Amino acid sequence: GQSLEQPSEVTAVEGAIVQINCTYQTSGFYGLSWYQQHDGGAPTFLSYNALDGLEETGRFSSFLSRSDSYGYLLLQELQMKDSASYFCAVSPASGNTPLVFGKGTRLSVIA
């Protein structure tokens, strides 16, 4: 099976950098995805890591280390609009679920 652990809440200051960690236990997976969800909104796709290493998309970067069963989302130059919940998700190599989500990290950006 698959399970993912994320911190439930993180608070950071506007303009700063924040890292949201995701550790996982899985019997095999194709890659790690990250989604953002604002209050009352729908999840939106942010990034996907199929290979170990860092993927950068503007202010957001995502990292995967399969050997450490660990990934993270890095948000730079934080803005108030980045306040949202962030979910990591794995694409399992077996089983009945195409994408398994973590419970999410609620990020609060403060002035």
Added chain:
Amino acid sequence: DSGVTQTPKHLITATGQRVTLRCSPRSGDLSVYWYQQSLDQGLQFLIQYYNGEERAKGNILERFSAQQFPDLHSELNLSSLELGDSALYFCASSVGLGGYEQYFGPGTRLTVT
């Protein structure tokens, strides 16, 4: 705007009733997924259809069923509703089967009273 549409946006109904939620995927997407999101459970995968056929099934209750039609829109049917079924129901779509990059609709908020 993800390109995925869901109706209705809100639904209030009584216990024991049956409702149908509707989803239209992004143009060109063949996979449709249904999720349930409640405060304490996160995003729970219910079911996936690909080009009209059921492809994967999660923890979907027997009281729930879904289908995907030839025009690729999908419906999720919830019957014998219970208070605990109150949640946000999201539909998502993707081009292929892989599904790591999914596009979510705005959701239907179901309240069972």
